[in-house]
Amino acid sequence: MEKDADGFYTPRLEASAPLAQAESKGTKEEEEEQPEPIPSSSSRTDLIASTFEVTVTLADQQTDPNSPLFSAKTFEELGLHQDLLKGLYDLGFSKPSKIQERALPLLLANPPQNMIGQSQSGTGKTAAFVLTMLSRVDFSKNKTQALCLAPSRELARQIMSVVVAMGKFTPVQTEYAIKDNLPKGTSRITAHIVVGTPGTMTDLLRRKVIDTSEVKVFVLDEADNMLDQDGLGDQTLRVKNLIPRTGVQIILFSATFPDHVRNFASKFAPSANKIELQREELSVEGIRQFYMDCRNEDHKYDILVSLYQLLTIGQSIIFCQHRHTADRISQRMSAEGHKVASLHGAKDAGERDAIIDNFREGRDKVLITTNVIARGIDIMQVNMVVNYDLPLMNERGNQHSHDARPDVETYIHRIGRTGRFGRKGISINFVHDRQTWSQMEEIEKTLGKKIIRIETNDLEEMEKKMKKALK
Numbered sequence: 001m002e003k004d005a006d007g008f009y010t011p012r013l014e015a016s017a018p019l020a021q022a023e024s025k026g027t028k029e030e031e032e033e034q035p036e037p038i039p040s041s042s043s044r045t046d047l048i049a050s051t052f053e054v055t056v057t058l059a060d061q062q063t064d065p066n067s068p069l070f071s072a073k074t075f076e077e078l079g080l081h082q083d084l085l086k087g088l089y090d091l092g093f094s095k096p097s098k099i100q101e102r103a104l105p106l107l108l109a110n111p112p113q114n115m116i117g118q119s120q121s122g123t124g125k126t127a128a129f130v131l132t133m134l135s136r137v138d139f140s141k142n143k144t145q146a147l148c149l150a151p152s153r154e155l156a157r158q159i160m161s162v163v164v165a166m167g168k169f170t171p172v173q174t175e176y177a178i179k180d181n182l183p184k185g186t187s188r189i190t191a192h193i194v195v196g197t198p199g200t201m202t203d204l205l206r207r208k209v210i211d212t213s214e215v216k217v218f219v220l221d222e223a224d225n226m227l228d229q230d231g232l233g234d235q236t237l238r239v240k241n242l243i244p245r246t247g248v249q250i251i252l253f254s255a256t257f258p259d260h261v262r263n264f265a266s267k268f269a270p271s272a273n274k275i276e277l278q279r280e281e282l283s284v285e286g287i288r289q290f291y292m293d294c295r296n297e298d299h300k301y302d303i304l305v306s307l308y309q310l311l312t313i314g315q316s317i318i319f320c321q322h323r324h325t326a327d328r329i330s331q332r333m334s335a336e337g338h339k340v341a342s343l344h345g346a347k348d349a350g351e352r353d354a355i356i357d358n359f360r361e362g363r364d365k366v367l368i369t370t371n372v373i374a375r376g377i378d379i380m381q382v383n384m385v386v387n388y389d390l391p392l393m394n395e396r397g398n399q400h401s402h403d404a405r406p407d408v409e410t411y412i413h414r415i416g417r418t419g420r421f422g423r424k425g426i427s428i429n430f431v432h433d434r435q436t437w438s439q440m441e442e443i444e445k446t447l448g449k450k451i452i453r454i455e456t457n458d459l460e461e462m463e464k465k466m467k468k469a470l471k
């Protein structure tokens with residue numbers, strides 16, 4: 001490998017502070033397949049500051065009115081409390097992104113109004129809703145005042161780390177509502193902000209472990225997934241039915257809001273202010289999309305192995321449709337001497353946390369996984385995503401059935417694990433027959449972005465193309 005791109009791809013990684021502790025109480029969990037992280041924001045700051053190239057890229061994009069990172073304002077002008085400004089600057093945030101600039105004044109206005117906010121992956125939606133929760137809490141009251149739901153424990157943990165980091169100069173108290181995370185016998189939670197997944201949250205609300213009388217903000221991250229009847233819709237509705245009917249500001253954020261969820265979202269968050277994207281704006285410019293034409297399933301494995309060196313320039317996530325595929329290829333690669341990790345929803349909570357933490361902290365560079373971590377996970381060093389299997393509508397459906405349709409939303413979220421906040425990234429789809437080819441074509445058409453072919457038998461050419469895309 002040449003060295004030229006290394007400054008970009010090998011930023012120093014700091015060990016992140018352990019996320020909110022957890023002990024536990026077992027409840028049924030609701031998530032889909034998932035991933036997670038623990039961002040130490042200071043490591044991100046270092047990342048931005050550590051290479052000239054990255055700093056310039058970010059600064060340029062934040063002054064380009066066409067970039068989703070652009071903002072005409074400063075954080076001061078958005079009406080945030082001094083303590084939160086301190087938290088933001090401590091994280092190295094110097095300017096808001098477009099979604100932050102547009103959403104925060106609406107989110108912080110009084111009387112509070114609901115919000116349905118859409119913005120591309122990696123453009124800073126988390127800060128918008130976290131700052132809102134922190135701004136609305138009355139710290140003098142030891143009562144739960146904000147609830148936030150996410151589709152996976154990994155994402156809930158990541159969001160919590162942002163709450164803790166942005167709230168560093170406030171007396172905020174936080175608690176998890178994720179499986180196996182509360183001390184046994186906990187009968188009362190009074191933390192200001194509770195972040196979790198819908199099954200565990202429902203359980204805590206039903207048993208009145210959380211008193212909802214003072215709840216004034218309810219956030220759904222990855223809201224389209226949280227409201228989709230094929231996703232977590234039922235469970236999310238249950239949570240909503242357990243909080244006060246009036247006086248709660250409902251905030252929905254996602255990079256995607258497919259038509260079939262949009263109507264329901266508008267009912268779930270009535271009279272909401274809306275910030276929406278056009279279809280052609282959905283994917284991020286910095287992510288270059290490629291495909292490789294494989295001969296058959298076995299050839300996909302061989303190609304993945306031949307990519308190993310490239311996968312480990314930075315960090316990579318390999319998405320499979322099924323847990324058993326993730327396990328199978330990771331076991332085989334490990335047996336052949338490659339260092340890879342695998343993560344999916346069949347693993348237990350502690351194991352999941354350890355796997356994602358190892359990956360987040362850079363100890364593992366290649367993560368083989370399922371849709372469980374397709375959404376929200378924010379790890380700056382990930383510069384490559386491989387769709388070993390293309391995402392299909394029905395996760396558990398038979399990939400070879402004739403009516404298998406590509407799941408364009410999941411595709412957008414998967415490739416969005418790279419190219420975070422203005423960085424460059426690569427995604428590679430493996431296609432291996434007529435059907436997967438036409439599924440990819442449908443994705444390409446829907447997004448209106450060319451997916452470029454890379455030869456599978458010319459590694460040198462492939463490396464050149466990829467490095468160019470990452471520059």
Ligand SMILES: Nc1ncnc2c1ncn2[C@@H]1O[C@H](COP(=O)(O)OP(=O)(O)OP(=O)(O)O)[C@@H](O)[C@H]1O
Pocket residue numbers: 041044092093094095096097100119120121122123124125126127254255375376377378380416417420421
């Ligand atoms: N104003 C800012 N200045 C610098 N960095 C920022 C700013 N806002 C957000 N970031 C960083 O950008 C990264 C992406 O943000 P975030 O995870 O909130 O994206 P997102 O829009 O929620 O993406 P996704 O749709 O994938 O969930 C994070 O590492 C975050 O710390």
